[in-house]
Amino acid sequence: MSTLDFGSLRVDVIPCGEFRLDGGAMFGQVPRPRWETFARPDDRHRIVMGTNALLVRGAQFVLLIESGCGARWTADERAFFGIQDPDALVRGLAACGVRPEDVTHVTASHLHFDHSGGLFTGEAPDAPTAESDVRFANAVHLLQGIEWRAAMRPPELQKASYRGPFERIAARGRLREVRGDEAVLPGVKLRFTGGHTDGHQVIELDGGTDRGVFFGDLLPTAWHLPPAYTMAYDLHPQQVITKKREMLEECAARAAACFFYHDPDPRPARVRRDGKRYVAERFGGDAADAFGG
Numbered sequence: 001m002s003t004l005d006f007g008s009l010r011v012d013v014i015p016c017g018e019f020r021l022d023g024g025a026m027f028g029q030v031p032r033p034r035w036e037t038f039a040r041p042d043d044r045h046r047i048v049m050g051t052n053a054l055l056v057r058g059a060q061f062v063l064l065i066e067s068g069c070g071a072r073w074t075a076d077e078r079a080f081f082g083i084q085d086p087d088a089l090v091r092g093l094a095a096c097g098v099r100p101e102d103v104t105h106v107t108a109s110h111l112h113f114d115h116s117g118g119l120f121t122g123e124a125p126d127a128p129t130a131e132s133d134v135r136f137a138n139a140v141h142l143l144q145g146i147e148w149r150a151a152m153r154p155p156e157l158q159k160a161s162y163r164g165p166f167e168r169i170a171a172r173g174r175l176r177e178v179r180g181d182e183a184v185l186p187g188v189k190l191r192f193t194g195g196h197t198d199g200h201q202v203i204e205l206d207g208g209t210d211r212g213v214f215f216g217d218l219l220p221t222a223w224h225l226p227p228a229y230t231m232a233y234d235l236h237p238q239q240v241i242t243k244k245r246e247m248l249e250e251c252a253a254r255a256a257a258c259f260f261y262h263d264p265d266p267r268p269a270r271v272r273r274d275g276k277r278y279v280a281e282r283f284g285g286d287a288a289d290a291f292g293g
């Protein structure tokens with residue numbers, strides 16, 4: 001687990017367990033002979049993905065960004081998606097001295113199952129049939145209104161991606177809809193991007209001494225640094241390309257820490273421009289860890 005001191009913010013990466021998705025779908029129009037050189041598929045054509053949530057603590061708040069796939073899966077589904085260690089979120093928080101009831105705010109780049117599953121209770125193996133409720137009962141859920149409505153009524157292309165008792169968040173009075181860009185907490189700004197979903201956002205952190213950007217699925221792994229490396233899951237790939245380039249330029253100019261939620265390597269990286277390419281250098285890494293597309 002990496003801990004970063006951003007000045008007024010303390011940031012911990014909390015890996016919530018690996019899962020697997022189809023390699024071809026993860027790389028959209030990129031041909032397999034290209035992506036399989038760095039992302040080796042298994043015998044079912046799947047590649048290993050991380051779910052690297054962020055715990056951000058300020059003087060007055062405890063914010064969780066993303067929550068992994070959660071535990072509400074049947075044995076068959078767990079095998080299909082290769083979901084590992086569904087209890088890693090709660091364990092990771094505990095390792096930071098945080099109980100679910102201590103979390104004051106949660107947010108998510110968007111509400112697909114691999115980003116929002118951990119927001120709900122229900123532990124394996126009974127989870128799929130157990131009564132489920134919000135896990136972070138004291139937390140304000142800061143969600144883009146557009147994304148919230150998509151979760152309630154998913155677009156046809158992404159029907160399988162939204163699953164969870166989202167209505168419980170509103171029923172508990174824990175939903176706060178955000179519209180567009182908003183500074184929601186000291187040093188924390190939500191920034192609307194669209195692209196991957198209609199309501200996708202990234203999260204910007206600024207603790208005074210250091211900055212960071214949590215990319216969500218705008219840039220899921222360092223492998224996706226080339227702007228044109230989009231996913232088959234993206235609702236609007238061209239918007240992903242435009243926004244990704246814009247955010248990468250800003251990150252390079254400000255030397256911001258970049259957090260890649262689905263990267264099998266949970267360490268954040270700094271991004272710099274090398275000619276036309278973007279190169280990521282891992283925190284705590286050496287030159288061999290640089291990866292550019």
Ligand SMILES: [Zn+2]
Pocket residue numbers: 112114115217220262
């Ligand atoms: Zn995702």
